[in-house]
Amino acid sequence: MSSNTYDHIVIGGGTAGCLLANRLSADPSRRVLLIEAGGRDDYLWINIPVGYLYCIGNPRTDWLYKTEPDAGLNGRSLRYPRGRVLGGCSSINGMIYMRGQARDYEQWATLTGAEHWRWDQCLPYFKRHEDHWKGENAFHAAPGFDPKGQRAGGEWRVEKQRLSWEILDAFAQAAQQAGVPATEDFNRGSNEGVGYFEVNQRSGFRWNSAKAFLRPAFARPNLQVWLGATVQRLLLEPQADGGLRAVGVEIIPEQGGEPVQARCTTEMVLTAGAIGTPAILQRSGLGPAQTLQALGINVQQDLPSVGANLQDHLQIRSVYQVSGVKTLNTMAHSLWGKAMMGLEYALKRSGPLSMAPSQLGAFTRSSPQQPHPNVQYHVQPLSLDAFGEPLHRFNAFTASVCNLNPSSRGRVDIASADPKAAPAIRPNYLSTAEDRQVAADSLRLTRRIVSQSALARYQPQEIKPGVQYQSDDDLARLAGDIGTTIFHPVGTCKMGRDDDPTAVVDAQLRFKSVAGLRIADASVMPLITSGNTNSPVLMLAEKAAEWMLQTPLARG
Structure with a gap:
């Protein structure tokens, strides 16, 4: 596409971002841009399951974060891997397929006041993309084949070890x-x-979200993917009602040069994860005012909850x-x-x-x-x-x-306005x-x-x-x-009721104080799920995609 204007911009080519790019671009009338700071997932050690040993701590695939010294760990600091490659953490994680417990989602429904987060309302969205080795039953789905013999649905492969x-x-x-x-x-x-454990593998190879969701969509003319593109900030414009609207992003190219802007006419979605998403928001002036002012960032909205509520196992x-x-x-x-x-x-x-x-x-x-x-x-x-x-x-x-259900809470805050500087992670x-x-x-x-x-x-x-x-x-x-x-890590931009002052997004993952912006990654979880968190993120992304596709296109 010759233009830098899109109907949707997906910020982060990780677990959720790859699914959203697939689902949104399936509508040929929607122009979609996916932005990823890392590179392609063609590194040998991504594909071989034991290769996580060579991906974690490797700047080719990992942001190389560390936590701040932690009193609960007797002053220790921990390595804190986050995927910096297409597929995100699904390219370097433990591949364990785990949804959590039904009670997790019942709690989400209570905290958000939204029935659509109950377990029985989430289960179909887990099954929507599942390709389970056992085949079809009450809890799992297999894709089957269409009349031409092509696989139909069920991109997320789940196998026995x-x-x-x-x-x-x-x-x-x-x-x-x-x-x-x-x-x-x-x-x-x-x-x-x-x-x-069951694992996200296909025939002994790692199965990440880039393979599952992005590769089938690469050939679509209405989808563009930018790699090596680090988001400096969101572009925000004032509205007639006194509020703000997200209208694009400013990108720092990996090869250097002047920042590049991409504009969005309908709706953007942040999928940079529980560490990356609050960092982007804070660099955009959306966060705790005192922290942002100390870094010389113009405060658009004083939002102490952006970066708060960090939970981890x-x-x-x-x-x-x-x-x-x-x-x-x-x-x-x-x-x-x-x-x-x-x-x-x-x-x-x-x-x-x-x-x-x-x-x-x-x-x-x-x-x-x-x-x-x-x-x-x-x-x-x-x-x-x-x-x-x-x-x-x-x-x-x-x-x-x-x-599984820690009561300890931490937070994430940027330590510099430089998008390539590591944030301060305090679990x-x-x-x-x-x-x-x-x-x-x-x-x-x-x-x-x-x-x-x-x-x-x-x-x-x-x-x-x-x-x-x-x-x-x-x-x-x-x-x-x-x-x-x-x-x-989860929870740093949690969802909640409209009257919850600590909630960053509403029950449909819309940013509560900025129009045209959603968040669809682990940062929105109000409570951590009772198990590994990768597959619950895909379920969140499925719901977000459905809601975004119901949003009418808004072109000038």
């Missing part, structure tokens, strides 16, 4: 002995149970050394083991190279007093001191447990007594599972945090020492 581990099977049996029921499906509204990693069973630790330190892993993947697309970062999952209660499953396990047949460090040279497994982990108690209870629960007879033959020995720590205070402090993010 292509591996199993003796030590993980034993952990699952131990969890059942400790009272956690077995499950074959975490995605029916109640995810209580233990079993292997903090995982607490317990490591157990075992004997009499193989784990990835010793396989990866053997040349023969590496060769066999590579050969298995080359021939079968299975084995360790097809692994998601976590293979076995469990959802249960951290204590009998909890009314619903409030913790999630990610269990792995490996161990290391910290992400990015070498695997230990002894056989071991890691049982990571996270509080405030373990800042409430409730979260510290769940952390202590979770570590005790892990010990109870590992003490069951199903694991006894492997003689598990607690290496981390260590059996010498027993009291609530000890365990809560240790959680701060060993806890790390599981990469699920």
